[in-house]
Amino acid sequence: MPYNPALVAPMRDEMVRMGARELTTVTDVDAELGDQRGTTLVFVNSVCGCAAGNARPALRLALEHGVRPRNIVTVFAGQDLEATARARQYFGEYQPSSPSIALFRDGEVVHFVHRHQIEGRSPQTIAGELTAAFERYCGVQV
Amino acid sequence: MTFHPGHHELHGVTVVLETRGARTYVGRFDSQDESGVHLLDVGVHEAGEQQSREEYLKRTLKFGVRAEQKHVLVPASQVVGITRLADVTAESVKREP
Numbered sequence: 743m744p745y746n747p748a749l750v751a752p753m754r755d756e757m758v759r760m761g762a763r764e765l766t767t768v769t770d771v772d773a774e775l776g777d778q779r780g781t782t783l784v785f786v787n788s789v790c791g792c793a794a795g796n797a798r799p800a801l802r803l804a805l806e807h808g809v810r811p812r813n814i815v816t817v818f819a820g821q822d823l824e825a826t827a828r829a830r831q832y833f834g835e836y837q838p839s840s841p842s843i844a845l846f847r848d849g850e851v852v853h854f855v856h857r858h859q860i861e862g863r864s865p866q867t868i869a870g871e872l873t874a875a876f877e878r879y880c881g882v883q884v
Numbered sequence: 885m886t887f888h889p890g891h892h893e894l895h896g897v898t899v900v901l902e903t904r905g906a907r908t909y910v911g912r913f914d915s916q917d918e919s920g921v922h923l924l925d926v927g928v929h930e931a932g933e934q935q936s937r938e939e940y941l942k943r944t945l946k947f948g949v950r951a952e953q954k955h956v957l958v959p960a961s962q963v964v965g966i967t968r969l970a971d972v973t974a975e976s977v978k979r980e981p
Contacts, residue, residue: 792896837948839898856948858898858969 744821745789753787753794754818760802762816771828774815778849781811781880784829787818788840793860797841800860800868807873809881811845845875852879892916898949899923900941900972902964906931908940909956910949910969920959921966925951941977944969 754764762785765771774782785801788794805814817826819840830838832846839857846852853875860868894913901909901921911926927949929940944950949969 790896835947837950839948842948854948856898858949861897861970862968863970 744823747821750789750818750821753789753798756798756802757785757787757816760798760805760814762801762814764822765815765817765825765829766822768824768828771817771825771832774813775829775832775846775849778846780813780848782813782815782846783811784832784844784846785814785816786826786829786840786842786844787816787821788857789820790841792862793857794841796863796865796868797843797855797860799865800872801843803865803869804872804876807876809873809876811876811880843872845879847879894966894968898969900967900969901958902966903958903962904964905962908937909958910941910944911951911953911956913966914955916960918960920957920961921963923956923958924954925949926953926956928952928956938977941972945972945977 758764765774775784785797787798804810817829819826833844833854834851836844836851836854841860842857843855844851845854855868855872892913892915895915897913898911899913901911901923903909908929909923909926911923914922914924916922927944929935929937931937935943
């Protein structure tokens with residue numbers, strides 16, 4: 743059962759403020775992930791305070807980096823159920839967890855951050871690993 | 885730091901739980917009480933499966949927990965050790981027989 747919208751509104755707003763576009767329907771997800779070119783980051787948002795409470799600030803920090811994905815989108819696990827399930831279909835073998843972060847390049851998942859890689863880690867540490875992935879996969883391809 | 889005051893320090897953390905038997909569980913630690921340890925969204929490896937425990941944990945590290953059971957209660961008498969999955973490395977997954 744989805745959470746009270748009023749409860750999750752600040753968590754949605756936090757994502758939008760950092761430039762992420764919300765995908766709330768299957769149509770939204772297919773339009774964004776169905777025929778990808780370039781780089782897209784998908785943030786699977788969550789109400790979990792102990793993990794998502796660090797993951798959102800981590801992404802905000804990482805997006806301040808000079809090299810970053812072209813598109814930043816987000817789905818909300820436990821809230822936008824169908825959109826989240828659809829997004830996970832694009833993740834291939836990567837198992838569902840929330841929060842989590844998938845980085846696509848030309849439609850292929852090239853980097854994935856699972857919930858267990860977020861738990862108990864500081865936003866700065868998570869952001870450092872994200873920016874390393876950005877540099878590896880989102881820079882100019884030679 | 886915890887955002888779940890009153891809960892066990894591992895509440896919400898993805899862990900590897902070793903048992904005295906053939907099973908290794910990977911799941912989100914929920915709680916511990918007199919009956920044992922409660923895990924949520926749990927993957928299970930059984931010794932003797934085609935995929936070795938080492939391969940299972942390496943794959944879990946890369947692709948995440950393939951949850952086969954929503955909730956598992958592991959009796960306290962069966963628990964040998966609990967490790968955060970994040971602290972497990974590809975080099976550390978080998979266990980003494």
